[in-house]
Amino acid sequence: MSETKKLYYEDVYQKEFTATVQECRELKDGYGIILDQTAFYPEGGGQPCDFGTLNDIPVTDVQEEGEVIVHHTEKAIEVGQEIKGKIDWERRFDLMQQHSGEHIVSGLIHEAYGYNNVGFHMGSDVITVDLSGVLTEKQLQEIEEETNRKIWENTAVEVFYPSEEELETLSYRSKKELTGQVRLVRFPGSDLCACCGTHVTHTGEIGAVKILTVENFREGVRVTMICGKRVLDYLNMVNDQNHQISVKLSAKTEETAAAVERLQDENFRLKGKLMHMVDELSETEAQRYEDAGSVLAFHEGLEADQVRKMADAIMQKCSGCCAVFSRNEDGSYKYAMGELNGDLRQFTKDMNAALNGRGGGKPFFVQGSVKATEEEIRQFFRQ
Missing domain, CATH: 3.10.310.40 (Diaminopimelate Epimerase; Chain A, domain 1)
Structure with missing residues (x-):
């Protein structure tokens, strides 16, 4: 069987495609469909796979097995049949934003502090990045600011395959030793990394990056972050929560923290009075x-x-x-x-x-x- 042609490397924005079914495997929980070409990105490198449909049949998982890509479906599709594939573009673009934003953050940290990204996971709500050294919240705030400046420069992202000779002259990030043809992704002024994932073609498409938390993890730290539309969704959620708090406290939205502090002080004083009253009641009951x-x-x-x-x-x-x-x-x-x-x-x-x-x-x-x-x-x- 010939190698599956990877359309997502030729045009990362291709949402629909036609292909011919080369094999239909019966699996434990459905069927594995192998096509002559696909725009579905398989799970790998910390990036989840694409979802979508083949002839309106939902694709529930996509895995790369050697030279071919296997699409998991609940229904069989006849070998030799021409199909129309559609990827879930909203999901794909979200993952492209997350992956691209992570590149810039990890690249800037590596450049500034020499730390490596030793663990990376893209969840449905946040990204986690494990770093080989310790960073403070202030240092990460500076990284976040620089990341967003790089995003708003809206520079072109370069994907290329250097020769062995060229590769030896390049300083790039990689989690493991690589052999054969290496795919490099360059975010100008931010990062050069060996990566097989999907990315935006211009940094401005990332929109924004927000670092949410940092905690000690093994010998370094684990950073939680979000990119792109997730930042907007997060800000809308925080704004809605703050609005509800402001209404309950009869305070302006920009003054809720001060209002909560006053409420805490009042609560502390009332608790003190209540404790004194309970002490008096206990003594009265004892007598x-x-x-x-x-x-x-x-x-x-x-x-x-x-x-x-x-x-x-x-x-x-x-x-x-x-x-x-x-x-x-x-x-x-x-x-x-x-x-x-x-x-x-x-x-x-x-x-x-x-x-x-x-x-x-x-x-x-x-x-x-x-x-x-x-x-x-x-x-x-x-x-």
């Missing part, structure tokens, strides 16, 4: 139940640590076991229960079994939650 024997108390609106604090305060004063319950929003109850010098392990086990609960702790003090009503809890404690 109320002094020498009262065993105590079962219900209080609304307490957090888990406040339930614990109240149970501990009462436990110190009453002469028996103290159990404090507070209802959660879903109708269940959180609890804390204690008895000085007591052993509540079996009682807690029985209670959790009877009231659909979970929890535990020390023999004399336990915490947890139960999925039961107040009446069911009271009924259990009457036994």
Whole structure:
């Protein structure tokens, strides 16, 4: 069987094509269609494959196997039949933008710091790039600014196949040692890299690049970024979120951060007041139940640590076991229960079994939650 002609290398913007079916293989999950030529890019080099259709039959995967390219479909197509192929152009162009933007970022980092791109993945939402050295957020911000300047220069991207002699004189990025004919992609002033993927022909088509996060990863860092239309989608999402926040806080969109800071300060002060009130309530309840024997108390609106604090305060004063319950929003109850010098392990086990609960702790003090009503809890404690 002859080699599949790769139309995506001849014209990366070709969206439709005709071809002849050379082979139709039966696979475990469908069929593998081999054509004499194709515009479908197969998965490789960190870039996902193209999707689309062959005679309106969806192509679900594309893989390169030796000299041929296999298109995965759910239906068979007769050998010798002429087909019309259509690639999902929106997806292809998105991947071209992502791959091209990554080239410029990786090339500028390599030039400025000498770090290599040792891992690259294009997901459906973001790109991740693993670098062999550590970079700060400030350094990456500078790289982002320089990347976008290079994009807006709108220079032509060059793809070429140098001779062996020419290759020896060129300084280019590559993740592995290469033999035979090497495909180089040059982004003028930014990057020269051995790459088999698809790219835009002019940097301006990338639109923009936004670096989202950086985190330590192995011996270097992992950078998360987006390019092209994904940047616009991201900005629209952030703008929509900020607008919703501004409405809820009655603040201008450019002043939401300051409004949130004021809200946090107010929340901190209110929490302090609430803690003081709970401390006073716990002390009052402890005095109320002094020498009262065993105590079962219900209080609304307490957090888990406040339930614990109240149970501990009462436990110190009453002469028996103290159990404090507070209802959660879903109708269940959180609890804390204690008895000085007591052993509540079996009682807690029985209670959790009877009231659909979970929890535990020390023999004399336990915490947890139960999925039961107040009446069911009271009924259990009457036994």
